[in-house]
Amino acid sequence: MQSNLSLNSRKSSEKSIRNIAGKEKNIPTKVLIFILFALIAIVLLIPFYTLFISTFKDGAVVIANGMDVSIDTAKMSLKNYIILFTEKNSFFTWFFNSLFLTIGQVALQLFISAFVAYGFAMYDFKGKNFLFVCVLFVMMVPFEILMLPLYSQISNMHLTNSYAGIILPDIAKAGTIFFFRQYLAGIPKDLVEAGRIDGSSEYGIFFRLILPIMKPSFAAMAILNAMGSWNNLLWPMLVLKSPAKFTLPIGLNTLMTPYGNNYNLLFVGSFLSIIPIFILFMCFQKYFVDGMTAGAVKG
């Protein structure tokens, strides 16, 4: 059903593309558009290039002189990479902390949000509309407004300096619940009824029948939430106190402070921190787009 619908809309969008363009083949316009986008892309990619070049330069010199795009092979070396991989440093501690936190957080978020979304999508019950408005409200209020009282709450619960303190407040993630609910709305309720007739319990239906067919929506949310989790700085920075528990963004930030004594790691560390998300993006680009834009189309 759903795939048919999206196929139709794709067909119609191709038609609309043809109509915007008119019938004549307009080569000069094509070239102009290409040049425009090429320029935009180049400008947007400059910061990545600058960062990449800086990984081969002496960290202290880059801090003193600023970053630029110049290549001077005489002054460039693999020294930073060698230090990173051979000398004792915190980069890999932070890296694996981030990895551990991201995987744990995303797994819990997806499972619990899907559980909640199923309740919203498949049942009619008292208070449903009110509770769903609460979901939408949580989605709208930016985290920054609540961060201080939330921090007090976490500290009352003795969860500061722990990953639980980072994960718990966002474990039933409103945006993810919303996305899953929209997805489940496209699944016929007959399927649930058939499960009941077969003698499954309400939860058996969710685990055995529904979870398997939610796979594509899991992929989209897994990627979106993994990116958010991997890149998150503000909340983990408030919750975590001991450097041994720091995540990559916090660690990189400490390298930049005047007390950071390892400038050689700053740029190479920053660069390598982008790589896992880049790889995810290259492999699952379609899911990134689906997850990101889900709210805009249907909301």
Add this chain to the structure above:
Amino acid sequence: MFKGFIYNKKAAPYVFILPFILVFLIFFVSPMINTIIMSFQTVLPGSRKFVGLDNYTKLLGDKVFLLALWNSFKYMVWTLILLIPIPMVLACIINSKLMVGREFFKASLYLPALTSVAVAGIVFRFSFGEQATSLMNQLVALFGMDPYKWLKNGTTGFIVLLILACWRWTGVNMLYFLSGLKNIPAELYESADIDGASIWQKFRYVTIPQLKPTTIYVLTISIYAGLAMFIESYMVFNGNNSPNNIGLTIVGYLYRQGIEKNSMGYASAVGLVLFLIGMAINLIQLKLNGTFKKED
């Protein structure tokens, strides 16, 4: 009894919703109520004292707060001006038949959104360094300008934050508009063609009205995102203390009062003022756009 429970259709929805209700009560409602109460108090370790509206009246006369408010407001308005029309037009162009290399450009424009603010901030901080050898100063030297202290001056420091926002969000907003464009029925363009509409007329009278739901969505999230901007400034200015507070935002001030000065009552008032301003702007915006009418 357990068996009866797991087959109970009446209880099941509440069991499914329970995790949300718990998280909502513990990590949203309770902190929200707590922050509302604290905004009427002076909070010291171990003692809380009601002071009525003191925190709020103090805010009105607090020049640093008003500066932070102005900075955030200005930032929000500029991000709306830059990050709605431009991505919308780019989306229309990239969606047109004349586009070559569509998928490649979509991906390249999206790449900056993959970076953390930590990394983006580090790159922008050092690319806009004040030394003659920094990227931006080398660039302006090509036009014969002297090295400039980008991050020490209010206007240019603010522009750096805006460039950072455009760098990270142009591609994302473009994708929002692209997905909106895909939902416009082709028949509308066909009948416009029959009426002999020009490209501009089709954009003005078909595309823009049809994109309205997407535009409202992007507008709504951008208003709060703009007003709540903090960590970008924190990274670019290497901490919350920019020269003469040129990069100080409302959330930056909330962080300063609550975390750095430990005055939670005052910080709570700052947070609630931010919440109310964002809410007010969004309600006015949604009303002007007629969102509520449609719901009835």
